[in-house]
Amino acid sequence: MAYSFSGGISLKTENKTRALPTKPFAEPALVAVPLSGCLPAVSAGDFVDIGTCIGFGKTEDCPPVHASVSGTVVSVERRPLDKGGEDTFVVIKNDCRHTVVSGLDPISKPLWEIKPEEIIARARNAGIVDAGSGKSLASILRAAVGKAKRLVINCTESQGYESISYRVMAEQTEAVIKGAKLIIYALGLRKADLVIEEKKDKLIAKIEEHITDKALVDIKQTTSKHPISVDNRLIYAVYGKRVPLGGSPLDAGYVVIRPETAANLYRALSTGMPMIHKRVTVSGDSIKTPLNLIVPVGTSVKDIAELCGGTKKRFKRAVKGGVFTGYAVGENAVIEKTDDSLLFLSSVKAERSGCVRCGKCIDACPVGLTPSLLAAYGEKGLYSEGLSLGAEHCIGCGCCAYVCPSGIPITALIKKTLKEGRTEDEQA
Amino acid sequence: MSKRSIKNAPFIHGGVGASAIMRDVIIALIPALIWSVYIFGFRALTITVLSVASTVLTELIFCKATKKESTVSDLSAVVTGLILAFCLPVTAPLWMPILGGAFAIGVVKMPFGGLGKNFLNPALAGKAFLLLSFPKVFSGYASPATARGLSPFAISVKAKLVPSLLGAVEDGVDNNTLVDMFYGNMAGCIGEVSKLCIILGLLYLLIRRVISWQIPVAYLSVFFILAFSFPRGMDEAMNFAIASLLCGSVAFASVFVATDPVTSPMTSVGKIIYGVLCGGLTLLFRYFGSAEEGAVYAILVANTLVFYIDKLTCPKKSGGVKIGN
Ligand code: SF4
Ligand code: SF4
Numbered sequence: 001m002a003y004s005f006s007g008g009i010s011l012k013t014e015n016k017t018r019a020l021p022t023k024p025f026a027e028p029a030l031v032a033v034p035l036s037g038c039l040p041a042v043s044a045g046d047f048v049d050i051g052t053c054i055g056f057g058k059t060e061d062c063p064p065v066h067a068s069v070s071g072t073v074v075s076v077e078r079r080p081l082d083k084g085g086e087d088t089f090v091v092i093k094n095d096c097r098h099t100v101v102s103g104l105d106p107i108s109k110p111l112w113e114i115k116p117e118e119i120i121a122r123a124r125n126a127g128i129v130d131a132g133s134g135k136s137l138a139s140i141l142r143a144a145v146g147k148a149k150r151l152v153i154n155c156t157e158s159q160g161y162e163s164i165s166y167r168v169m170a171e172q173t174e175a176v177i178k179g180a181k182l183i184i185y186a187l188g189l190r191k192a193d194l195v196i197e198e199k200k201d202k203l204i205a206k207i208e209e210h211i212t213d214k215a216l217v218d219i220k221q222t223t224s225k226h227p228i229s230v231d232n233r234l235i236y237a238v239y240g241k242r243v244p245l246g247g248s249p250l251d252a253g254y255v256v257i258r259p260e261t262a263a264n265l266y267r268a269l270s271t272g273m274p275m276i277h278k279r280v281t282v283s284g285d286s287i288k289t290p291l292n293l294i295v296p297v298g299t300s301v302k303d304i305a306e307l308c309g310g311t312k313k314r315f316k317r318a319v320k321g322g323v324f325t326g327y328a329v330g331e332n333a334v335i336e337k338t339d340d341s342l343l344f345l346s347s348v349k350a351e352r353s354g355c356v357r358c359g360k361c362i363d364a365c366p367v368g369l370t371p372s373l374l375a376a377y378g379e380k381g382l383y384s385e386g387l388s389l390g391a392e393h394c395i396g397c398g399c400c401a402y403v404c405p406s407g408i409p410i411t412a413l414i415k416k417t418l419k420e421g422r423t424e425d426e427q428a
Numbered sequence: 429m430s431k432r433s434i435k436n437a438p439f440i441h442g443g444v445g446a447s448a449i450m451r452d453v454i455i456a457l458i459p460a461l462i463w464s465v466y467i468f469g470f471r472a473l474t475i476t477v478l479s480v481a482s483t484v485l486t487e488l489i490f491c492k493a494t495k496k497e498s499t500v501s502d503l504s505a506v507v508t509g510l511i512l513a514f515c516l517p518v519t520a521p522l523w524m525p526i527l528g529g530a531f532a533i534g535v536v537k538m539p540f541g542g543l544g545k546n547f548l549n550p551a552l553a554g555k556a557f558l559l560l561s562f563p564k565v566f567s568g569y570a571s572p573a574t575a576r577g578l579s580p581f582a583i584s585v586k587a588k589l590v591p592s593l594l595g596a597v598e599d600g601v602d603n604n605t606l607v608d609m610f611y612g613n614m615a616g617c618i619g620e621v622s623k624l625c626i627i628l629g630l631l632y633l634l635i636r637r638v639i640s641w642q643i644p645v646a647y648l649s650v651f652f653i654l655a656f657s658f659p660r661g662m663d664e665a666m667n668f669a670i671a672s673l674l675c676g677s678v679a680f681a682s683v684f685v686a687t688d689p690v691t692s693p694m695t696s697v698g699k700i701i702y703g704v705l706c707g708g709l710t711l712l713f714r715y716f717g718s719a720e721e722g723a724v725y726a727i728l729v730a731n732t733l734v735f736y737i738d739k740l741t742c743p744k745k746s747g748g749v750k751i752g753n
Contacts, residue, residue, distance in 0.1 A: 009442070160440075317439075324438040343439075351445030352432040353502055354544040358449070359694030362743070370742045372694065390743075398438030405446045406544070412436035 002198040005237040007366035008225035009399050011160045017281050018163040022171060022292040024277075025307055027096060028069070031298030032079070032089040032334045035065050036129075040088055046073045051101035051274055054090045061139035063127040068276040068296030071095040082320070082329040089334070092298070104272030111185065119186040119269070120145075126268035128275045129337035130261040132231060133248070137261055140250075144187055149253035151183050151192035153262055154234055158197070158226040159322035162341045164279040165259050167292050169196070170203055172263040173210045177217055179262030182269065184216070187255065192217045194259075195238055197224040226324060227397035231256045233366055245392060258340075278335050282308050284323075284343035286315035295335055302331040304342060314346035324398035350407030361400035361410060367393050371400035371410045378413030383421035391417045430497055446543065449689075450503035452638045456629035457510050457684065460619040463612055468518040469576040471585075472618045475516055475525050480509030482529030483550075490538040504543045508532050511551035511684055514619025515677060515724070516558070518575045520565050521584035528554040548731050549691045552681070556724050566721070568592065569615035590615050594714070597671040598661030606667075609674035620680040630683045639687040642696055646703025647682040647710075648673065654711045678710055681723035691731045698734075698741035705737075706730045 038055030041064075042048060048067040055065035067090075074091040081087055107114060107122075124138030132154055133140065153176065155165045168176060180192040196204060198221040211217050220238055222228050232243040234256070241252040249256045264275050278297050283290040288309030295304065301318050305311055319326045320339050335342065361371035369390050377386040391414055400410040434441060464472040487505040491498045499505075512528050532554030540546045559566055568589030570578065578585045593601075593614060601609075608614055612622025620626075633639045656669035673679065686692060686706050693702050706726050713722030 319437075319439050322437075323440045326437055326439065328435075328439075345439055348434040348439060348441055349431040350434060350441040351447060351502075352430045353446045353499065354542065356446055356449075356544045356689050357692075357694055358689040359699075362694055363696070368743045370694075373742065396437070398440075402438050402440060402442045403444070405444050405449055407432050407441065407445060409432070409434070409436055411438060415436075 002221045002223050003238045004223035004225065005228070005233055005366055007364055007368070007399065008223075008227060008233075008397075009364055009402060010225050011158075013160055015157075015160060015163055017161065017283050017290050017292055018166045020163075020167075020290070020292050022164075022167045022279060022294055024294045025296075025299070025304075027094065028296060028299045028303045029094055030074070030091060030300070031069050031094065031296050032091045032300065033065060033068055033298035034334065034336050035088040035090065036336070037062055037087070038065050040076045040090060042073050042076065042090060044073055044075050047071070048073060048092060049099045049101040051104065051276060054092075055088075057124070060124070060142070061136060063124045063129070063136045063138055064274075065090075065127055066274040066276050067092055067101075068298055069094040070097055070099040082333050083327050089298075100273075106272040107269045111182070114185075114269075116186040116188070119182055119265075122269055123265055126264070126274040127337075128261060128264045128268060130257045131278075131338045131340050132256060132258045132261075134338045137257065137265060140255060140257065141183065141186060144250055144255045147250060147253070148187055148189060148255045150255070151180060151187070151189055152235070152238075152249070152254050152256045153180055153192060153194045153259050154229065154231060154256050155194055155196040155259050156222060156224075156229040156234060157340075158224060158229040159324050159341075160226070161283040161323055161343055162229075162281050163292060164281050164340050166200070166203065168259045168263055168279065169194075169207060172259075173207055175263035175266045176259045177210055177262075179264070179266035180217055182265055183255070183257075183262065189255075191215065193220045193238070194218070195220045195222055195234060197222055197228065199224065226399065227366060227395065230395055230397060232395065233397075275337060278337055278339060280304075280335055280339055281341040282344075283341065284319070284345045286312045286346045287344040288312060297337055298334045300331070301329060301333045301335075301342060304335070305331070305344065311344050312346075315344055316347035317345055319343040319345055324402070325396055351405070352407040355406050355408060358405060360403045360405065364399040364403045366397060366399060367395060369394060371404075371414070372408075374417060375400075375408050375410040375413040378417040381420070383417050383424055386414070386417035387421045391421065394418070446502045446504070449638050450507050452633065452636045453507050453684070454503065454510065456632045456638075457507075457514070457619070459625035459628045460514060460622060460680075461510070463622040463625045464514070464518075464618045467572045467575075467612060467621065468570075468618060469578060470580040471575065471578045472518050474522065474580045475518065475520060475618060476510065476513040478522060479513035479516075479525035479529045480506055482526040483509035483512070483533045486530045486533040487538065490534060494538075496542075499542055502543060505533060508537070508551045508554075510619075512554045514680065514684075515551065515555040515617050517566065517569050517617055518578065519570045519585055519587050519589065522581075523583065524558060524562070524565065528558045531557050544690050546690060547734070548728055549685055549688050552685050552724055552727055552731075555721075556728055559721060559724065569617070571615045572613060575615075592616065593671075593675040597668060597675055600661065600664075600667055601671045606670060606674065609671070614675075616675070617677060617680075620677045623674055623679050626679050626683050633683070633687070639683075639689075640696065640699065642699035643687045643692060643703040643706075644682045646700045647686055647707045648679070650704045650707030651678060651682075651710055654708060658711075658715075660715070672711075672714075676714070676723065677721055678723045681710075681727055682706070685723075686727050686730075691734060693734050693737040693741060695738070695741045695743075698737045701737050701741070702730055702734065705733065
């Protein structure tokens with residue numbers, strides 16, 4: 001039996017990009033690499049190679065950032081982000097010569113001679129970021145030392161379009177498993193679980209071929225209902241452990257990362273090359289050719305749309321972060337290390353009426369809230385009532401708004417409640 | 429109907445809107461409509477058409493008068509009209525569906541704010557209103573043979589009425605009559621007679637996930653068990669219980685009226701409580717009330733308690749088991 005949870009929704013549409021092998025895309029004319037809070041290490045006019053450090057991390061938990069193409073730095077500028085806030089971007093003009101920085105330092109000694117400390121330090125220096133949690137791998141590992149009991153590689157993708165974890169598992173099986181072993185070793189754990197949705201039989205058979213020691217790395221199969229891919233839901237479904245409100249899976253003893261992160265760690269150690277590429281699924285109903293891509297970090301939405309044959313007429317907005325939980329971005333937005341997908345969507349309309357009290361949202365909510373009431377409170381501006389009904393437990397999965405026959409933007413109203421309610425609290 | 433274009437996550441919608449749900453309810457009611465025309469003749473159709481016209485027009489006029497966008501296209505008024513008509517006898521004068529429909533929409537539904545805001549089921553309240561105001565019309569029913577001879581367009585008709593089968597049930601019913609009651613070859617309200625058609629509708633609604641099983645199952649099983657445990661009259665309990673289930677409006681009401689999302693509880697547990705309540709009250713009204721249409725009053729009473737059932741069963745911050753990450 002596959003592990004499951006109550007609530008959630010089963011999407012009927014097939015995920016078409018799963019069958020598409022990943023294509024490398026190395027030639028954007030311009031990239032704008034976000035520094036994610038790092039201090040710029042280059043200035044306009046500097047020449048950079050692939051892998052040149054362009055941003056220093058200020059703290060241990062803030063890893064360095066590297067150039068993803070070779071060429072000349074055009075500018076170092078502040079830009080607003082579509083999800084809110086702003087960031088420093090290093091804009092590099094690609095000379096397409098693919099010169100690689102000198103002095104890459106792959107590890108050649110056998111595993112048992114590497115110290116756990118060194119693995120974590122290298123994860124940091126390679127600038128590896130995990131797309132699932134949005135945190136740097138080094139900080140995840142450092143926090144987990146002595147606290148974690150098990151490593152969980154979350155290979156599930158339940159939002160209907162993403163398929164990069166699937167592709168990584170299919171194309172980089174060996175690297176993922178080796179990366180997982182490195183982490184187990186670095187943290188002194190006994191076991192890693194590869195958690196994957198059921199019915200991916202071919203893929204699972206393939207992974208099993210690569211697993212040599214089941215006691216060390218094992219496969220666990222889950223339902224494919226959304227939002228199984230959300231870490232906390234996954235931990236609850238598979239291990240029956242609840243993550244405390246506001247906490248991370250680590251509070252329940254689990255280190256959760258995506259397979260791409262494990263593969264990146266292995267590659268960083270074996271080749272010395274830092275994380276400069278990101279895998280993304282480019283899909284949605286308004287892109288001409290959906291693709292799985294490996295792109296240099298900092299490639300713009302516009303370039304990707306062009307590469308995928310352009311957008312269809314009905315194109316309305318680009319969305320990062322999944323159709324259920326993502327946010328809209330402009331054409332100048334760039335692929336960051338935390339992006340798994342870039343969707344080009346048409347305008348979606350939902351019939352709008354008053355709540356008909358059907359209770360479908362209650363049945364769909366995976367954390368057992370009463371979304372209809374929360375939405376009503378949110379609409380009326382009764383934020384503290386919303387909070388007292390558990391609005392803070394909402395994981396923003398979007399299941400309620402998806403099923404609501406009255407087309408009430410429930411998820412957005414709950415987010416509003418959280419935002420306004422918290423500021424109200426602060427003022428009080 | 430008004431549409432909203434989605435601007436925030438989730439950038440996707442399941443696509444099932446209120447009108448799609450109402451459309452499914454209408455489809456589920458069609459077998460009963462066909463049967464009613466077959467068994468009672470075209471007067472049944474006239475009554476149905478008038479009732480639907482009345483509910484839809486009343487809603488339209490109400491929206492116009494209050495300067496709101498018309499909500500007719502959500503089809504809920506059509507459903508109300510159909511259900512109201514199905515609760516009337518074929519001998520009802522033709523102004524009755526019109527008056528009942530206007531009352532249902534103009535008094536019970538729209539003044540509270542329209543679909544979703546009314547706390548009583550409009551069709552049922554309309555029927556109760558007619559039942560209380562014109563009890564004579566409901567005092568007996570024309571047998572199918574008589575009904576077929578009635579003019580579809582005469583405002584009021586005179587026909588030989590037979591009392592409802594409820595009285596007969598106490599004296600025991602033979603098996604042939606039970607079979608007739610199941611197929612709907614009996615005197616009664618237009619859409620309520622054929623249990624077969626009601627079952628077809630129920631299955632369709634369940635398959636399309638328009639309703640969930642809790643309310644009809646809890647309702648009918650509690651009703652059946654109670655009727656079996658406290659049989660009336662001399663006959664054996666089983667016969668009495670089955671006959672009770674097959675006569676009157678209980679089958680129709682449990683499938684099409686009690687399941688109305690607006691006036692029933694939202695959670696599964698709440699729905700079971702509500703179903704049990706409806707089942708028990710229906711029998712009580714049948715036993716101790718003068719009203720033979722126990723289901724009508726039972727559901728209306730239960731409607732008023734939904735608020736408290738929801739309060740009891742909707743997940744709360746600490747009480748709900750499922751809550752939390
Ligand atoms: S209330 Fe929050 S957690 Fe529940 S379904 Fe809606 S978005 Fe998901
Ligand atoms: S799904 Fe929508 S219409 Fe149904 S109860 Fe929830 S908020 Fe109301």
